[in-house]
Amino acid sequence: MEEILKTEKHCYEWAKKFDLIMEKTADKKFKGSKFGLLICYIFPTVSFERRCLAIDFFNWLFFVDDLVDNKKDLKDNPEKIKIELDKFKTILDNKSLPGVLQSSISIALWDVWSRMKKITSEKWQLKFRNTVLLYFDACYLNALNKRSHNLPNSVEEYSKIRRHSGAVMTSFNLIEPLLEIQISQNNIDLQNLVNYCNDHICFINDLYSLKKELTKGEVDNIIVILQHSNHYSLREAIDHAVVLINNRMTQIKNFVDKLMQFSLVDQDTIKYINALIDIMVGSFYWHKISGRYSTKKDKRMV
Structure with a gap:
């Protein structure tokens, strides 16, 4: 508990330091989100x-x-979203162009990126940068889809986008520098495990954020996609999403068992696999406790 409170305190003070929390209502909402707890x-x-x-x-x-x-x-302006996200890209490219560091959120990224570079290699930095850029691309694509009402036609098509729009890969990338390990991504089974853990986290997020996103007309949600592609009712789509989550859990267990059977799996890879499971399970429990996805009117949708 002491570590959680300590982490929450740092989380809040860092956000305040860079003026990311401006109003009392935002202050209360931020604390209720429990981001420090998530990291713990x-x-x-x-x-x-x-x-x-x-x-x-x-x-x-x-x-x-x-x-x-x-x-x-x-909001709802893909072109302006892209312009704003490109400013962050400039920081990740280690460039100091005029006007880039004028906003609080840009300065905050410059701070954390500068600290990341001190403990990571250039190879890792490039991988992490590319992962963040894929998240930016997915944000832009989702804004385009929302404006044009153009939705993915299948779970597989949606998953390919969601694996980037959820930014979950950034947490997976952070495993290596945080645990001080190195792994090879050439193992197909390991990559499949990464993808299915990513899906599980994103689908769980879709369930917990559904109320909030429906009120905003968001389309980046597995339940919305299931309704659209399968002509489901909301209840049917939610039930099917739960089935998908359970299926992913079974697939994850199978891949973990398969990977652990090989005597050639090194200790760093084992630590990486365990960290993937920590992130997946930890994210699930955080969603149950966090107030980030609560709505003002807590009414049943179905």
Whole structure:
């Protein structure tokens, strides 16, 4: 409990330091989201110093998500969203162009990225940068889909987009520097495990954020896709989503069992696999406790 409170305190103070929390209502909402708890759940064995690096990045990421979804001059405007996200890309490219560091959220990214570079290799930085850029591309694509009412036609098509729009891969990328390990991504079974853990986390998020997203007309949600592609009622789509989540859990167990059977699996890979499971399970429990996806009117949808 002491570590959780310590992490939550750092999380709040970092956000305030960069003026990311401006109003009393936002202050209360931020504390209710329990971002510090999330990091303690998904990286339980990481030192406090490195945990702070993770929470500061995720802190920034959640504010970007809110910026894209809620800012009046960006909301439902894919072109303006792309322009705003390109400014962050400039920072990740280690460029200092005029006007880029004028906003609080840009300065906050510069801070956390500068600290990340101190403990990582250029190879890792490039991989992480590319993962974040895929998240930016998915944000832009979702804005286009929302404006044109153009939805993916299958779970498989949706999953390919969602694996990037959920930004879950950034947490998977952080495993190596936070745990001080190195792994090879050439193992097909390991990559499948990564994808299915990603899907599980995103589908869980879709369930918990559904009420909030339906009120905003969001389309980046597995339940919305199931309704559209299968002509389901809302109840049928939710039930099918639960089946998909359970199926992913079975597939994850099968891949973990298969990977662990090989004597050639090194200790770093074992640590990486265990960390994937920590992130998946920790994310699930955080969703159950966090107030981030609550709505003002807590009414049943179905």
